Amino acid sequence: MSDLTKLTLAGALDGLEKKEFSSRELTQSFVDAIGAANPQINAYVVETPDKALEMADASDARRAKGEAGVLDGAPLGIKDLYCTKGVRTTSCSNILAEFTPTYESTVTQNLWDAGAVMLGKLNMDEFAMGSSNETSRFGEVANPWRRSGGDNSKLTPGGSSGGSAAAVAADLCLGATASDTGGSIRQPAAFTGTVGIKPTYGRASRYGMVAFASSLDQAGPIAKTVEDSAILLETMCSHDLKDSTSLPVETPDWRAEVAKPVKGMRIGIPKEYRIDGMPEEIEALWQQGIDWLKDQGAEIVDVSLPHTKYALPAYYIVAPAEASSNLARYDGMRYGARISGDAQNAFYEACRAKGHNELNATYMASRATGFGAEVQRRLMIGTYVLSSGYYDAYYLRAQKVRTRILQDFEQAFETVDALLTPATPSAAFGYGEKSDDPVAMYLNDIFTVTANLAGLPGIAVPAGLDGQGLPLGLQVIGKALDEAACFRVGGALERAAGFVAKPEKWW
Amino acid sequence: MSVTKDDVRKVARLSRIAVEDARLETLAGELNGILGWIDQLNEVDVEGVEPMTSVVEAVMPMREDVVSDGDKVGEVLANAPKSDDGFFVVPRAVE
Numbered sequence: 001m002s003d004l005t006k007l008t009l010a011g012a013l014d015g016l017e018k019k020e021f022s023s024r025e026l027t028q029s030f031v032d033a034i035g036a037a038n039p040q041i042n043a044y045v046v047e048t049p050d051k052a053l054e055m056a057d058a059s060d061a062r063r064a065k066g067e068a069g070v071l072d073g074a075p076l077g078i079k080d081l082y083c084t085k086g087v088r089t090t091s092c093s094n095i096l097a098e099f100t101p102t103y104e105s106t107v108t109q110n111l112w113d114a115g116a117v118m119l120g121k122l123n124m125d126e127f128a129m130g131s132s133n134e135t136s137r138f139g140e141v142a143n144p145w146r147r148s149g150g151d152n153s154k155l156t157p158g159g160s161s162g163g164s165a166a167a168v169a170a171d172l173c174l175g176a177t178a179s180d181t182g183g184s185i186r187q188p189a190a191f192t193g194t195v196g197i198k199p200t201y202g203r204a205s206r207y208g209m210v211a212f213a214s215s216l217d218q219a220g221p222i223a224k225t226v227e228d229s230a231i232l233l234e235t236m237c238s239h240d241l242k243d244s245t246s247l248p249v250e251t252p253d254w255r256a257e258v259a260k261p262v263k264g265m266r267i268g269i270p271k272e273y274r275i276d277g278m279p280e281e282i283e284a285l286w287q288q289g290i291d292w293l294k295d296q297g298a299e300i301v302d303v304s305l306p307h308t309k310y311a312l313p314a315y316y317i318v319a320p321a322e323a324s325s326n327l328a329r330y331d332g333m334r335y336g337a338r339i340s341g342d343a344q345n346a347f348y349e350a351c352r353a354k355g356h357n358e359l360n361a362t363y364m365a366s367r368a369t370g371f372g373a374e375v376q377r378r379l380m381i382g383t384y385v386l387s388s389g390y391y392d393a394y395y396l397r398a399q400k401v402r403t404r405i406l407q408d409f410e411q412a413f414e415t416v417d418a419l420l421t422p423a424t425p426s427a428a429f430g431y432g433e434k435s436d437d438p439v440a441m442y443l444n445d446i447f448t449v450t451a452n453l454a455g456l457p458g459i460a461v462p463a464g465l466d467g468q469g470l471p472l473g474l475q476v477i478g479k480a481l482d483e484a485a486c487f488r489v490g491g492a493l494e495r496a497a498g499f500v501a502k503p504e505k506w507w
Numbered sequence: 508m509s510v511t512k513d514d515v516r517k518v519a520r521l522s523r524i525a526v527e528d529a530r531l532e533t534l535a536g537e538l539n540g541i542l543g544w545i546d547q548l549n550e551v552d553v554e555g556v557e558p559m560t561s562v563v564e565a566v567m568p569m570r571e572d573v574v575s576d577g578d579k580v581g582e583v584l585a586n587a588p589k590s591d592d593g594f595f596v597v598p599r600a601v602e
Contacts, residue, residue: 100585100586102579102586201562201563202563245565248568307551310551313545313546313547316541316544333588334595335586335588336586336588338588340598347525347527350525351525357600358599358600359598360600361598362597363523364520364523364524367522367523367524368524368525371524376522377537377541379522380515380518380519380522380534381538381542383518383522384518384538387518394545396558397548397551398548399558400551400558403558403559404551404556406559406562438537438541439540455563
């Protein structure tokens with residue numbers, strides 16, 4: 001039998017349907033592949049082979065009875081911020097210690113209800129705060145891609161969904177859940193030659209997802225093809241009474257959009273995305289994308305989104321502010337790590353020496369020990385911009401700038417159906433190359449963060465390789481609730497690019 | 508607006524994060540770097556602009572005010588660092 005892990009999700013579902021192989025055989029292939037690759041790639045932080053095979057057997061039994069769901073028997077990886085009942089979930093933070101949820105997130109429940117099989121939990125930046133996966137408590141994920149010409153330096157798969165992207169690129173699952181607050185699905189997808197889509201805010205339920213910034217967080221998949229991403233997103237999205245921001249809307253047939261022609265569509269090219277110092281290769285890739293769509297009969301329209309350059313600074317007020325509120329729950333009382341008097345902890349002793357009572361000393365020591373440096377930095381920024389005397393100057397102003405950014409999009413979408421932009425300002429970079437300067441790291445999300453601030457859907461599609469043989473992606477941003485346009489244009493780009501390159505196996 | 512060591516100390520206390528005195532200076536530098544970059548927002552004309560409260564127009568859903576869940580003491584306490592007889596056990600707040 002050929003290597004089943006190389007299949008696309010659509011191909012695997014087809015093979016299962018035709019009884020060419022069983023879910024147990026398929027799942028066993030992935031379990032074996034993970035066992036061999038994970039020591040090098042570090043994509044999985046929890047492996048659940050026994051559960052996977054049990055779910056696979058149950059799937060095979062359902063299929064035999066003719067009761068198979070749309071994802072029946074398909075092995076998937078789950079980002080570590082989705083609560084999975086009985087399986088440790090920590091958002092890759094020490095403060096969640098060995099937290100084992102007693103309930104299931106809505107998104108993952110939707111996947112299991114459709115018959116999917118869980119292979120394990122995927123690595124990520126701590127609380128999804130990062131663009132390189134280096135803030136994870138479980139260590140770095142290796143990008144399966146390496147620079148050509150014998151340069152073996154370890155590259156980041158991007159972040160925060162670095163484990164999801166690496167697992168898909170290295171054929172360690174058929175597809176993965178991810179999440180996107182400022183670009184955390186689309187940037188890692190672009191860095192690994194995979195497809196990632198963030199739907200409209202409210203399409204997918206946030207119930208059971210570990211919160212980062214609630215007005216920006218949104219679930220979505222990383223997959224091998226645009227069609228696979230459509231199949232996964234259709235199942236992940238639902239209206240959920242347990243999330244009051246979940247929209248009461250039907251989920252359309254997105255899979256059918258992927259093959260539809262783009263002839264006659266009006267595609268906007270925002271001039272402000274042509275930033276200073278953008279590598280020529282990114283510029284060339286963008287022009288290539290424009291030409292591909294033009295060749296397929298789309299009309300290209302120049303548009304202006306004048307407030308683009310203010311999106312990232314606004315994001316770095318709004319996201320830390322919301323995080324400082326959301327992460328206040330980690331106090332070591334009801335769950336997670338507690339550092340109290342019996343721990344012989346220097347932070348605790350210092351707090352006591354300064355006169356803090358046992359309770360406050362426990363809070364402060366638990367959070368100082370449990371949160372990593374980047375999370376602490378953002379919590380302090382968030383607390384600062386919300387603090388008395390600074391609220392109007394920072395938070396209120398940022399929310400007004402956010403309105404301006406949304407207005408820019410609304411104006412552009414009066415004349416165009418979708419926007420085409422690069423997905424990232426560079427290809428994957430090496431570990432440690434940007435970690436000394438927080439702002440340099442934040443700039444990774446320059447093309448993706450606008451869609452979060454405005455709540456719009458965005459898809460990243462692999463479109464070519466750079467001079468060093470690393471994948472580069474293009475992004476399509478759609479109107480609110482018009483993921484269909486993202487899938488249609490994304491499908492057109494995928495066909496034109498004919499991107500079939502895979503990382504050379506070194507692991 | 509420049510963040511001082513005292514500001515960091517205050518923000519750390521508000522965030523309930525213990526910070527060693529030796530790190531205050533470094534943190535002040537980092538926060539100033541980020542806030543300095545954020546200051547470009549002052550260039551934007553926001554006169555008369557409403558602050559965003561929700562990205563998508565949606566009516567806040569209402570539900571019946573009834574008990575829909577409960578009797579899960581075991582599940583609620585399952586991940587507690589310390590519990591006793593159906594209660595969370597926490598450090599002393601009054602000494």
